[in-house]
Amino acid sequence: MANTVIGSSIVVDGEISGEELLTILGTVKGKIAMAGGVVVEAGATVEADVEGQTVTVSGKLTGNVTARERLELRPESKMVGNAKAPRIVVADGATFKGNVDMDV
């Protein structure tokens, strides 16, 4: 039952850290550092540097992303920033601007 949900009308300005799954439906500005996964749902806005095991984006993300395992940009997602992950999936329809570093 360990997980965190930032609701659609919630704004967090600051830093979120932890060891569970973070699901964002609202707005987060600042910094996100999770040992678990980070999910940016459709409709969510994230203006933050994001660090997580897996990072899945369906909404809007501005900032640098480091995923230790996998970064997935779903259709309809918008991301501006640098992406660093050993596995990166960019779906058809996703918008992305930035550098990709797969550590090859």
Add this chain to the structure above:
Amino acid sequence: MASEDTCFIGSKTTVRGQVSGKQDLVVEGRIEGHIGLESHLTVEECATVEAEIEASIATLRGEVRGPVTALRSVTIEASARVAGKIKAPSITIEDGARFSGEIEMDVELPAGVVPGNA
């Protein structure tokens, strides 16, 4: 599981900074900074909140440090440990709760009584 309509800070998550919104917020983890809600805040038993809190209704079951201002009511339940100033039209402190600080309710004082001279 938290429903889609609430915001939930899990027990292994820390938020530093400002949390604001119109949605109900349930905290099982840790928040440091400022909470400004137009809705119901619940601080669960395992949670720690060190923040300036503004909400419509606040239900406190865990550890809370900081001023709490509620538009409607504050309930300090038996498991809670609270320090700070509480301001609300209606405040409940349950038997067993630990609280240290100041309480302010908007009370109409009888004529002739000067506030602060109680």
